[in-house]
Amino acid sequence: SQQGEEDPQALSIQEGENATMNCSYKTSINNLQWYRQNSGRGLVHLILIRSNEREKHSGRLRVTLDTSKKSSSLLITASRAADTASYFCATDRTGGGNKLTFGTGTQLKVEL
């Protein structure tokens, strides 16, 4: 079963706008991670947020985590065409031994 479910499945915005993607999960976690995948390639690690953290920033990325609602969001500010990619959340479940469970992803398209 899918631990992480991203929402929306697809998102299309204009360059310069902000993009927000959400992730919901089902069980308790040690941490939650976000990855980017450019078309047909491997995934690239973007950011990790631990279960005792509520918000984290990295450059134009802002991640929030609400463990009471079992949800996370990824905000990309001032998006660029190069941000066009699929974005996946992945959870490291409590007791899971650093095995990540991935969601089905959000496809982001940033248009010029």
Added chain:
Amino acid sequence: DVKVTQSSRYLVKRTGEKVFLECVQDMDHENMFWYRQDPGLGLRLIYFSYDVKMKEKGDIPEGYSVSREKKERFSLILESASTNQTSMYLCASSLPGQGYGYTFGSGTRLTVV
């Protein structure tokens, strides 16, 4: 730059063939993982390994096996390829313990005909 290298970018094999997918990392990572990625299903864990000669089944191990004879190399084996194993295969590695992200290879797109 740290790297996870998958030996083939594209592969076409016939039904019933034994298929080897190779993955090598140069980061001295203990943990290595094999996932397959299918549209609408995301990434699903096939097998993983926390150390040399150690292997554990993931969520979908049926029809697959793995080998880890050296720390840097983790091989995925399709014992008898079938058309439902047509997929993108992704290898990843990480440091041990919690709180570390994965480094992924570029993937192998396998087609079984």
